[in-house]
Amino acid sequence: MASAYTPGLKVTGSTRIRKTRRLPIPGEVLVRAGDTVRPDTVVARALLPGNPQTLNLANLLGAQPSDIVDYMLKKQGEAVAAGEPIARSRGFFGLGAREVRSPISGTIELVSTVTGQLTLREPPIPVEIQAYIHGRVVEILEREGVTVETSGALIQGIFGVGGERFGTLRVVVERPTDELDETRIRPEHKGCVVVGGSLVTRGALRKAGEVGVAGIVVGGIVDVDLVEYVGHDIGVAITGQEDVPATLIVTEGFGPMAMAERTFQLLRRLEGREASINGATQIRAGVMRPEVVVSTASAAAAAVSAATAADAGAPGAADPEDEATVLDIGTRVRVIREPFFGRLGVVTALPPELTPIETEARVRVVTVQLRDSGETITIPRANVEILAGE
Amino acid sequence: MAEIEAILATDCGSTTTKAILIEKVQGEYRLVVRGEAPTTVEAPFEDVTVGVRNAVREVEELAGRRILSEDGIRTPRAADGSGVDAYFSTSSAGGGLQMMVAGVVKSMTTESAQRAALGAGAIVMDAISIDDGRKPHEKIQRIRALRPDMILLSGGVDGGTITHVVEMAELLKAAEPRPRLGHTFKLPVIYAGNRDAREHVRRTLGDVVDLRIVDNLRPVLEEERLGPAREEIHNLFMEHVMAQAPGYSKLMAWTAAPIMPTPGAVGLLIETVARERGIHVIGVDIGGATTDVFSVFDGTFNRTVSANLGMSYSMANVLLEAGVANIMRWLPFRIDEAALRNRIRNKMIRPTSIPQTLEDLMIEQAVAREALRLAFEHHKTLAVGLKGVRQQRDLGDVFDYQMSGQTLIDLMKLNLLIGSGGVLSHAPRRVQAALMMIDAFQPEGVTELAVDSIFMMPQLGVLSTVNPEAAAQVFEKDCLIRLGTVVAPAGEPPRGGGPALEASLRLPDGSVRQETLEYGEIRLVPLPVGAAAEAELRPGRGLHLGAGPGATVRTRLEGGVVGIILDARGRRPFGLPTAEAERIRALQRWFTALDLYPERALARLGA
Known part of the structure; x- marks a missing residue:
């Protein structure tokens, strides 16, 4: 490779x-292209749908799932406040009547006559995204966010x-x-x-x-x-x-x-x-x-x-880091594996052939002169990383 | 497709795209050359076909012919020999296929749904059931937090109660699940539950998700029918996941058959091998991030994926799940625990580095044993008979009805264990791969061992759907490296001492080799690939090789690049001493007996 x-x-x-x-x-995106932003500038905001809560209404009312609609005091889609009655069973001649109150403030999303479940939805949760860095807004992603540069x-x-x-x-x-x-x-x-x-x-x-x-x-x-x-x-x-x-x-x-x-x-x-x-x-x-x-x-x-x-380097010149992605003679490297882990050095040779190492695996190797001891070592190429511009 | 003589197949992995060229040579399909290049799904390329073209270019150079055209692959082959007759591809790039499954009863429909998704090649992010112990709001939170590629919803037998499965549909509706890719798309949901609930499910979910309805995967309690759900998963994988991934719409137009998820294709191949040879097979693929285990026992195929057990990105998770002591128990030397932990973490953050010292290699192979063991444990829990029913087992047990839910994995019956993935395929000595698999899986009785030479099982799997002959020939000749056969008696140490295994091996040259092993011994008898020994194997008292305690087994043992491994270290229990000094001595002895590592270096480390 x-x-x-x-x-x-x-x-x-x-x-x-x-x-x-x-x-x-x-x-909603709250800034415009060209605006200057700080790390804590709120650049976009959205409303996450609130958390849903389910109630087993049929059980609570002691009724068949297919009947619960008849006992509802509120309709699907209607808003309710916490503690507000949402359904009431009639009982026999008013005896044993049961009332179910909403545990939360929100809206009634679903009344299921199959399962007897009621789904309530809490109010939406606002989420905000900050700019994170100082910079300028260079792109607006409609309804999604921005790019800051x-x-x-x-x-x-x-x-x-x-x-x-x-x-x-x-x-x-x-x-x-x-x-x-x-x-x-x-x-x-x-x-x-x-x-x-x-x-x-x-x-x-x-x-x-x-x-x-x-x-x-x-x-x-x-x-x-x-x-x-x-x-x-x-x-x-x-x-x-x-x-x-x-x-x-x-x-x-x-x-x-x-x-x-x-x-x-x-x-x-x-x-x-x-x-x-x-x-x-x-x-x-x-x-x-x-x-x-x-x-x-x-x-x-x-x-x-x-x-x-x-x-x-010269102002406006390409970052040397971007160029230094290929190993070459003279490239400064760090060893990232035992037994020379963490040592720094300079590439002195890049033998093209597969070379056996201590494990007996045959791999592509690199020869590195260590900075601290001056010693020259031969190690797998996979075990160095480039340190350009040091 | 009978005219096909030159086939190109690629597998777009999460890091590498691998291409192989298969051709008919003297009436037989063989692997000709292979090439590879980094996968280019991520920035800066964001086009999978760039990596495919690079890998194919390597194949072109090695084969000395043109295969690429301006806008794809040249098909069919031209008179001048350029091009190929067919092109296929598999893919696990971009995180593969990630699914959530939901069912009613955890141990029944949910488990079936999980098997369907895993068998199709998916990673199952979570499995949600009515009875999974979580409260409804917790389930909803979980569904909201996950961003699967699709959801498989099952529940109930046909004609049974519909309440619970509709309740699961209502939970899904409340959670408003969103797909991982493509903000504007509706999440695909496959419904494979009680057919009587279809209309209710459609009313509940029809508007909020992209609902697909297929046959119930558990039409009756006693039957699991995963085919229709698996097929729909593959369709959706192509339509949604692949179509969303960068460059895939282009790649899809190049291929002669649908692109398959990599593990789905591997599973298909292993299933085919087991069926055609009539054997019980386990396959394992240990990668950098995940480990897949496949098994076919008595014709039943199972696949599991341990998403966070692997040799690079997930190495620290192996440490976490196995515990440091379990990794250290495979090392034939002492090492400071903190130093070992730091080393494993450093591999995690620099996943492409490779072991240079023998000590480091042994650490990686110790971690591999634990990753394989854990992935296999996981597999055993899911590869089980249908729960909740009394099940008829095989013909021999026709009157022996057992309660189900027992694992289908029977290590004594296992015929072939195939390993794949860098740590096994690229082990410097093949015997290292053999022992890693033996230690992790602990096969019993007589078991053949093999490794996949260059991980071409995915390409061969997709090829098997259109040209099974070519797939089988290349698999046998070029894909598998036969390591040999292991013979391992199971049971307690022989009471009152005495040998644990006596083996009489008639070798191809007519000579007979007698081997007697004490309990706790392991020995290697070289026997090359293609050769076989007629063996008479007698386990010690209390031990058995599948024919009952102490009963002699006569069989044929296949050779391989390693040979015959006679393993009398014990099974259930495995005789690895717990005391450190004794354990290190035992490992040194075993490793020396198999010539696992350079002898002097091994002794130096253990000193």
Whole structure:
């Protein structure tokens, strides 16, 4: 296959970012094309049909299902208030008459003479969709939502939990190899997105909850700490709905893992800017990775973005990250599997033939010179990911 | 279709599109070449035919002939040899077929509906019944939250009470279910319940969903008739799911037969093999996200899908469901539990990485054993006789009426176990695939083992609907890799000691090999593919091979790339020690006996 390796995650100081914000059912779009929006701007709204409730009316009245229509005080489609009588049986000469009152306010949707069931519908539930990022509305999807566009920094993590949040970026460690422990999180980080180094500790996760931190971006987390933080084990990598105090974005993987230098330096340059983050991850068809978005549309970020764009090359030039999707001699890579897991290096050879490895499998390999030790290793191509532009 | 000599078939998987070219060579259909390319259902391509064309282009290059035309596949074959006579495809891309089923009684009509959906190749997202323990509002919430491709509603026998099935229809109406794809479409609902309730169901649901009515899948309590419901599921899969998926309307126009859901096609093939050879078969396909198990016992076909048991995306879920101790029990060395957990999670987030070290390979194969075991456990609970009826079993048991609801899976009767999926098909040593399957399924008596070489069962399944001869020939010659045969006595360790298995094997060269195994031993006797041994097998006291305790069995054992595995480690119970040191010693002994891994490396890890 053409691409037998893990494509690198996007880590870029300047790129165009588009977000489609879609309602779960058709509704009303509240903004117009060209409008400037903030992360908390409500861009579309819809009314979800209210929850239905069923009553076994035949049982409650002590009547045959086919007779219940005769006892109804309200008609199908009529509105009722909670506690209002909706049906009454007559009994013998008025004795043993039974009355059924509505348990909720809503409308009578269905009276079934087959089953004797009555369906009541609660009032519609409004749902609102926010813009999530600073930007401009570039497309209206009629009755469905909008597309918001901005340019700015985009950092994708490898795994996350928790949904969309916004907050000021605060880098709370000195080096990407530093642990993010509880001493690093202080009361002034309330509502902020804190950036740590190699590993977020159990204590730091607890402290983040106490302080009211909006999000944590870190290199690694120990599996059992994640289980404790989320409150249950995550079996399938589809996340984003967890009820966690702070959204967590892991950039490298499980266990202590230094944050990639490039990622760390970029986040450092963005220190103090407002970030939109989302932990939602889906590692299957329709891959979705957790992300940090810092838009140039937020006035304060403009200067930083200009600086980072300059770092990345000529302004307006294609993002180097986009080009770096093919392994070549000189490509910077990270090893993503034992026994050199997490080590960084440079590709020195790409032998075309299938080569036996320790497991005795014959696979396509890559030769990498490790950055820290200078040692040259030969490993499966599937076990490296590209780190462009470091 | 008798003139067909060159066939192209593709399977559009969720990550890879695989193409095979089959041709008639000297009167026999054979696989000529294969090609593959990434599937292109998702952005940026959003057109499945891009991936199909890429995979076919690889086939073109290898076969040295043109197959693609400007706007599809060249059919029929031209005088200059370009093109093919027919093109078929299967698909599981875009999440496959996702269904919800509903019935009245959980263990009866709902279970039948579930079997119909699974047999058609669907993933069953939930099964809702009147008696499933959930309150009506909880059921409604659940239906609302799910976004299935379609719903199968059943309930009641023909002429029975209609109240309950109409109640389920009313719940569906209240929930206003919406389809996964296509905001503007009405959700397809197949009604396959009591025919007397059809009119009521139509009145209740007719306006809110796209209602299809087919014959009752449980016309009487004693009979399950899944054919009409399955057929309608396939029709709707083409009309709705496929028509909505990017590029499929184009692909549908290219193919000579309807596109089938991948697992539906695999099931069809396994069913055909079992029927034509008159044997009991289990097939398993272990993928990155899901594991499918298929079985045919006494002519009854069953399929289950364990949607979250797999070797990459779902690996952490295997850890969750099996528990870390159950994975560690297959490792012939000690490992820190936390480190193991981190490793499994790292595979989940980087699913395309592959094991490089032997230690890592053993971990993956340990996880595979547990994923297979759990998927098989799941299968056993659904592959059961009809519940709620007294059922006549096979001819031999004509007077032996048993209460039904018992699993149809009988490991002693099992003739052939077929494995498929990367971890089995690509195991560096074939014997590793054999032992993974033996440990997970624990076949008893005499069982043949095979793996699917390159996962072409889906393509052969769809081919079998139009050209069974070609499908059967390629399956036998090119698809299956015969691993050999396992002989495993079941029962407690022989009382008072003594051998657990004595085997006398007459080999093709006329020589006779005598093997005596103590309880807890496993041994390999090499015997190549195509060769067979005439065997006399005597289980120890208290143990049996299907003919009763201690009774000798005379049979023919087929060879394979692995050979004959004599497995006296016990069944019911399986003799894996629980104490760590003893367990590691046992695994080291077994792995060494089968030459499972490089010997020195294995010893080093266990030290």
